[in-house]
Amino acid sequence: MPDAVDLDILRQMLPTTPYGKGVREIRQPVEFNDKAFEGMLARDPNDHDVWGIAYNGKARPERQRFTIAHELGHFILHRSQQQKFNCDKQSIHTGIDGLRAIERAADDFASNLLMPGDLLRNWISSQRIDLHVLSAIAKRFQVSFEALCIRFIKFTTQRAILVYWDNGFVKYEWRSSSAIKTRARIRRNADPQEPLPGTLAADAGVDQEWDGTEMSAAIWCPEEAPHMKLREFKHSYGARDRVLTLLLIESAEPRAWDRSWQDGDSFDSYDQFVSNGQLP
Ligand SMILES: [Zn+2]
Incomplete structure (x- = not known):
């Protein structure tokens, strides 16, 4: 059985299932190429038993796939509420602030559909993680590397932190549940956050580090004990203005006595994204 879900078959089958009740057809998705359009x-205003999907044909194939899965999410979850869903780039992929609940739900739907949690959990628990492994899994699911990394953070039992840098500043940060429970957090140096001295993220001479470099965890996370280690990974996108950092931190006991991680930290974006977990 192939690992990647066949969205075409799913789309054709949906009207024959309870999820597509009252619908005769979901037409084959069509391209609509406009910069702001996702x-x-x-x-169909002329035939109410028919629905259609459009996507940006200029987007990368993995992104088109995510978008179509997102629209199928609206179809299943929200079509009784609206006749039309316009999903621009802001609302789908980057508009964390003010992201509407239905957009978030459609993103969750797409993530669950394209990257089934049980399959992902099996794969990531049976091997030593590095960016080669995560990239290979992204290819198997036919999703973007970034989307897979975010999904990894949600499902890994390791202490892991993922940071997305945009032009040298943190744009998003995600922490795995065990990282949160053990209060592993990045040292704050500015708002918005900039790369910390001594890290690969700060090293302009290193574009890629897919095997991981071991270092003292305290370089990144000041509350870590001096003997704790982490592995830092780095992936730079073509233009180098966007960088993904993955930190895998040695395991530690949850600090059950310390509940301050639950109190909410305005700078910690994890909680905002925990139910979203998607950014191709
Ligand atoms: Zn949408």
């Missing part, structure tokens, strides 16, 4: 789901 995707759309709409009911």
